[in-house]
Amino acid sequence: MRWPPAPWGRKGRVLPILVLAACSGPQSMLDPAGGQAARIGVMGWILLAGCAFVYAVVLLWLLWALARRHRWVEPGGVLPPQAGVERRLTNGLVAWVVGTVLILFAFVAASYAVDKSLTHLANREEVVVEVEGKQWWWTVRYPDDDPSRSITTANEIHLPVGVPVRVKLKAADVIHSLWIPNLHGKMDLIPGRDNELFLTADREGIFRGQCAEFCGLQHAHMALDVIVHSRAAFDAWKEAQLAPAPAPADEALARGQALFLTSACTMCHGIRGTPASASVAPDLTHLASRRSIAAGALPYNRGNLAGWIADPQRIKPGNHMPLVGVPPSDLQALVAYLDSLK
C-alpha cells in the first residue's frame, strides 16, 4: 500500500514565500485538522486579539508620552511633580490596573472554557493507540482483547476520521513529548508515568508529529507520520498489518531474507513470520508500507533504505542502528527483500 506524496513535499520551496501560506502544513498548529486543535486554535486567536489590543494601547501611550509637548526645564533642572497632574496620572493608573484585571479575567475564563471543552472531548474512545517513545523513534501499538489481533508498528499512527481516539503514552528511556500540531497540543511521555492524549481527526490527510522534549543526540530526527483515513480504509490497513510478512516470492528475495536472518539485523529487529523476533528496534514486518524510515529522517524508498542501511550514522549520527558493513552485493538483495514487506 502506498500513500500519495505529502502535499508539502513538492511545494516545500514555494510555500515559504507567502508566510501565511507557509503556516498551513502537515506540522502546523495554524492548520487544525481535529477538534482539539481547532478549539486550541480559537483560544489562540482570542489571546492574540486581546494581546494585540493591549500592545497597541501600550505603544500608543508610549508614543504620546514621548512625542507630546513637554514642560520646559532648564538644562540640568528638575521638574517637580504637580499635584493635579499626579492625581490625573493616579486615576489613569487605577484605570490601567482595572483594565488589566478585566482583560486577564476574560483570558482566564476563556482558557478555562476551552480547557473544559477539551475535557468533554476526552474520555470517549473508540480506538486505543499505545505510543511508546524511545531514543529516537516511536513504537505504535493497537492493542486488542485478542492478543493475536493486536498490531505493532513504528513511527506511524493511523487514525480513522471522525472517531475519538485515546493515545496512551509511555516512555522507555528518557522523557519525550508527542506533538502533532494539526491535531492537538503536546503531551509528555515520562518514565514511570502513564499519560494520555485524546484525539479526534476531522478530516483525512497526512500529518507529521515530532518529539518536542529534548531527548538526546537525535531529538531532531524523532518524528512520526500521522495518517488519517476513512473508517473503511483504516480497517483495511489494520487487516493488512495483522498479516505476517509475505514469504519471499523468488530466489533473489529468498537470498535477501537469508541475509537478513544471518546478519546483525536480527539482533534488534523483528519480522513476524520469520525467526527474527527481537523487539529493541522497529518492527519491520510491514516496513515497505510505511511512509518514512528512521523516524521521519528520510522518506521511504529503496534508495533511501539502501543508503540508510549502508551508513545509518551518517544520516542520524549517534542513533542506535550501528554501521553493520553490508557488502554492496548483499545490500541490493537485502533491500529488495525489505522492500517486499508491504
Added chain:
Amino acid sequence: MSSLSRNAVSLALLGVLLLAACEREERSYRGEPVGEVKPGAIVQGTLYAGAPSPPPPQRREYEGNAYHVSEGKRLFEWFNCSGCHAHGGGDIGPPLMDEVWIYGGELENIAATIVEGRPNGMPSFRNKIPDQQLWQIAAYVRSMQREVRKDVAPGRDDHMAVTPGEQNQPVTPPKPGGVASPSSEGRGP
C-alpha cells in the same frame, strides 16, 4: 627537585588529566575499522616470556571512553547477555564481575569469547554483532570488575537496582586474566 621541574611535573600531570578527559568524553558513532577480531591469546598463567606486548589501540579507545562503555551496557541488555550472565553476577553463565576468567579477562580476550563462542553454552556472535558494538560490550564487561577507570565506568541505571552501578562496585585487586581453570572453580558442566 627544583621548583621549576616541580612545576613542569605538575603541568605534565595536568596535561595527562586533560587528555584523559578528552578521551573519556568523545562520542564516536562509527568506530575505527579494526578488522576482524582475532581470537586473543588465552593466558593460562602469570608467567610471561619476555616483556609484555603493548596493549592494542582498541583498549585505550574503548576502555577509556565513557560513551562506549555506556553503549556496551545498553547492548548487554539488548542482546540479552543478562539472560545467562545475569547483571554480571552469573547465572547459567559464569559471573563477569569477579576476577576469575576462564578464557582470559583482557579486552581482546572478552571480544574473542563473544565472537568465537565458548564450549558449554556461550554462542558465537560472529557476523551478528558489528565490530564497534563488540568492543563496546567487551569494554563494559571489563567495567563490571572495575578494570576501567572509575570516571569512565557507568553509574546506576534507571531500572530496578541490581547493582549500585559499575563505578561503585567494591574494589577487587586487579589480576591478570585467567588464573583458574573451569574445573578448579567447580563451575564446570
Added chain:
Amino acid sequence: MGPRDGVSSSELRDGPSLGEEDTMRRLERTWGTPPGLWGWLTTVDHKRIGRRYIATGFVFFLVGGVLALLMRLQLAQPENTLVGPDRYNQLFSMHGTTMMFLFAVPIMEAMAVYLVPLMVGTRNIAFPRLNAFSYWVYLFGGVMIVVAFLMNTGPETGWFSYVPLAGPEYSPGKRTDFWAQMITFTEVAALAVAVEIIVTVFKMRAPGMGLNRVPLFVWSMLVTSFMVIFAMPAVMLASSFLIMDRLVSTQFFNPAEGGDPLLWQHLFWFFGHPEVYIIFLPALGMVSSIVAAMARRPVFGHVPMVLALVATAFLGFGLWVHHMFATGLPHLASGYFTAASMMIAIPSGIQIFCWIATLWDGRPQWTVPLLFVVGFVVIFVLGGLTGVMQASVPFDLQVHDSYFVVAHFHYVLIGGAVFPLFGAFYFWFPKITGRMLGERLGRWNFWLFFIGFNVAFFPMHLLGMMGMPRRVYTYPAELGWADLNLTATLGALLVAASVALFLVNVLVSLRAGRIAGPNPWNAGTLEWATASPPPSYNFAHIPVVEGLEPLWDKAGPLGMVHGLRVEEREVLLTTVLDAHPDLREPSPRSTIWPLLSALAVTVLFIGSIFTPWALVWGAVPLAVGLVGWFWPKRRHVPPEPVVES
C-alpha cells in the same frame, strides 16, 4: 596595611577638627587597596570587586553570544552539517547555562555590588570579605565550565538538564557532573551577594534614608536578594541530588526505585521561574534610575512601584508549574497556575504605566540610556504578552517547547534585562570610569541591536506555530522553515555587530571619552554625590538624606554626619526602618583569605565530581582557609553606639 601615625591616631575622627584635605588623605590611606598584584588579589573594596564582577559577567555574555551565533549558523539552512548533534547539544546547553548562570544573574548582582553601597551612602558593602569570596567562587566556577566545554566535557542536556536524560544512564561521562557543580559554584556566589545586599540595604543606609526614601534600584535589588535566598537553595538541592544519583547511585530520580523524574522538574522550576524575576527585577530598578534622570522628574508612583516589585517577588514563586503543563498534571492544579501566571501581568503592567507616565509628565532627554529604555518597553511588553498567552493551558500545550517559547523568553530576557543593562552601562559608565561612553557609537549600538534583535527573534514566533520544536540541531527542508530560520540568523549577525560596536565604544571611551565629572546626568541619587570614579572610601563624610532624590531635593550641599574614625575602617550602621544612626562598625581590611578559601572550595567542588571522598578531604583545606579568615584580630575595635550625630 596602611601605616599608622601613633596609637592615639586610631581615635582620629572626621569632623570639623580635621581639615578636609587631611581627612581625605587619611581616609585614602585607610581604605585604599595596596598597589600591585597583591593588592589586586586581596582587595575587599566593593567597587573593585564590582568592576571585575561586571567585566567577568560581560565576558561570559560574549562567550554565550558566540555560542548562539554558532547555533544560528547551523540552523541557517535545513540539513546543515556545520556542527553535528553532539556539538550542537553542547552549544545550546552551554549557551543557556552561560547566559542564565554566568551572565544574567551575576551581572545584575555585580551592578548591585558596585552601586548599592554608593546609592545608600556608605563606605563599603556589608561583609566585604564574603564579597571577595563570592567573586572568586563565581570566577572559578565559570572558568571551570568553560574549560570543561573546550575539552568536550560541556553540558549536553540543556540548561534545565531534565532527568533521566541527565541521569547516570543516559548522560555518560562527566559532562553533566561538571554542569551540576557549576550550579553549586554560581549559587554559592549568588547567595553570598544576596546576603550582603540585604544587610547593606537594611543596616548601612545613610542617616535619614528611611525605607520610604530608598531609591527604586536599591529596592529592586533588595527584593531580588530575598528571591535569591528563597529560590537558589531549591536548585542547589536538585543539582546535589543529581550529582549523588550519578556519583554514588542514590535513586532520587529513578522511578523504578521510588524516585521520580518530575521531582527534578518541580525543584528546578521552583528555582527556575523566580530566576527569571531575579534577572528581571534588577533591570527594572535600572530602568527606574534611568527614567527618573532622563525625564528630569522622580518616577511617578514610587509606592505602587515598590509594591509591584514586592508583589512580583511573591507571585514569582507561585507559578513554576506553568513550565510543566505538558507533563499531564491534574486539570485543577494547572488551572490554578494559569490564574497565578496571568496575575503576574498586573504588577508588570503597573510598572510599565508608571515609567511611561514619568516620561509623559517629564521632559525626556534623548540620550542613549533612554533609547535603551524605550527599546526595553517595546520589546519587553511584547514578550510579556506572549507570556500571558502561554499561561493558558490549552494554548501552552501547543507552543510549549517550540520556537514560540524560544522567541518569548528571548523577548523577555533580552528585552527585559539586556536592554536595560546596556542602558545601565551607558548610564553608569561615567560613574565607574570617570569618562562618558560615546553617544554616536551608542546610537548605532542601540539601533543595530534593536533591529537585529527583532529580525532574529520575531520570526521564531511563527516558526513555533509552524511546528518547529526547540533544541533541534537540524530540520528537514520540506517543512518550509528555511527562510524564517535564515532571517533569524541574519538578525543574530546584526546583534553581534552591535555588541562589537559596544566593545569598540568602551575601548575608545576608556581612553578618550569625555571627562564626566561627578554628576554628568544631573541625576538625583547619592552615587552621583561623590567623584567619578568614586574614591576608595566612597564619601569623605557620610551624607544625610532628606528625600527620595537627595541631590534634587536640596539645592545646597548635602548634610553630613561626623565622627567616624579615619585611621581605622569604620562604617556607620543605622536602624532598619528610619535609618537613625545606630552603631559604628569596623569594616575588614584587605585579606588574602577569601581567595584561599575560594580556591579550597574549588578543589572540593571539582574533586566531588570524581569522588565523594573529596567532600571529606577537601574540607581540610577549606577549614584552614576559614580559620585563617576568621582568626581574631589583635587590634579589634568593638562596635560602639553612636554618641552624637
